[in-house]
Amino acid sequence: MSKKKLRISHTITEHFPECLNTTDVKVIMIGNHELLIENYCGIGEYLEQKIVVRGRNRKLIIEGDNLLIEYYSKYDLKISGILHSLRWNS
């Protein structure tokens, strides 16, 4: 990509809201039974008691019982089960 194009794209994205302009993983938790995750890189590990979701800089470790990936696509991920804890690990 040329310098000019880079400059233009930077100019456009600097006016975006902060929540859209970030590279961090976005997590929405509904009670302790559902978890919606966006802006992630992939799954690091998937077990019934533990799921590791990779972000750009850090990993999100989800622990619980009977964890199930209800929906998994390029953009978002939905986990259901009994959630005990969420930890960030670099």
Add this chain to the structure above:
Amino acid sequence: MTESIPRFLRNKLIIYIESDTPERFLNLCAKNEIEIYHLRKTRNGYRGDFCGLCEAKVRSLAKKAEISIQIEKRTGLFYRILQYRLRVAFILMPFMMLIYLYCITRSIWNVSIEGNYHITRDQIVSYLNENSCGYGAVIKDIDLEGLEFMLRDQFEQIIWVNALVEGTCLKIQIKENDTIGNLANEENEFASDILATRDGTLVSIVVRAGVPLHKPGDTITRGEKLVSGCIPIYNNSDTTDIVDYQLVASDADIKILTEITCLWYEPKSYTEWDAYSFEENAMYFRIFGQIYSFWQNERIRERNCQIVDCYQLSILNDYYLPICYGQMKTFLMNPMEIFRDESTRNSLLTEKLELYKSMLRAQGIIILQENMHFLEQSDGTYLMGTLKIIASDGEERMIERDWNEQRNEL
């Protein structure tokens, strides 16, 4: 996006992943935009629903991730068609149906008539059928303007008609004339004579327009001219010199004394069809005008079926199909021979005569004398004779003849 597609049509693969570390494979699938649902851990691996037509891609990604997968089930419309691909009928049936529907919608299968009061629907429909414009007629062969003209020509009550084809329905909107008599009179403003319609003796003649050719007391025959619409114009100084003729529509009140012959008959016995007490209702189908029912054919042949209701199938609002269904009522008929004695027959004949006389009186006819008598025969009784009446007479006829002939008559 796949949520909007009904579940049974959605193409998906239920895949069993034989590995304890499927993360790389799952990430590769997500990167390749393969959506995964209900991914759950089983005893020796994982099982999930992979959406879309992605079998080849999933296999290559599994190979790339160095894991083995088993496709347990394929569901959805595409896989269902693939499953029955060898069955010719399954493939051909939809196309055959489309061709059949296309062919069927080239013809008229319903006639809708609006605005008729005096003319019945049956009259119009039978007229259309006679002229190959009704049930089953090919749409492209129907000349709508010609049909409108034909209808106006056939039924004189119709003053306006609009015919159009919508789908397989021929819609006819008509407007009838309520004042047909007045119109007829207006049309007869041409020069006309008045002719006698029956034999008799002229009782009175009051002429409003035209020249009377007979006087009261004259004996007239049927077809004889009573009033001429050709009035001679005389020179003022010389009354014998005819200068010109003026043609008028003859108008006169003419009364004649005449006789009408009457004859009525009452047989000694007649057959009355007595319906059995029980009735049966059953479904029937009418396909291309042919009625099919669940009854035995014998009953249908007995002509004792009555169609109660009729519903016609249609694809859309106006695309009617030649298939009707409804309920038919049947009842068995029992022929009964009924005998009547002489007095009953005579009273029935007298009733008929009285009814006829009252009908004549309602028309303004005066009955002067009646010479009726009963005649007993082996098969029944006849009431015959003549009625002497005074009735209005005269029939208009347009003048089309030569001037010289008119002059000679005068």
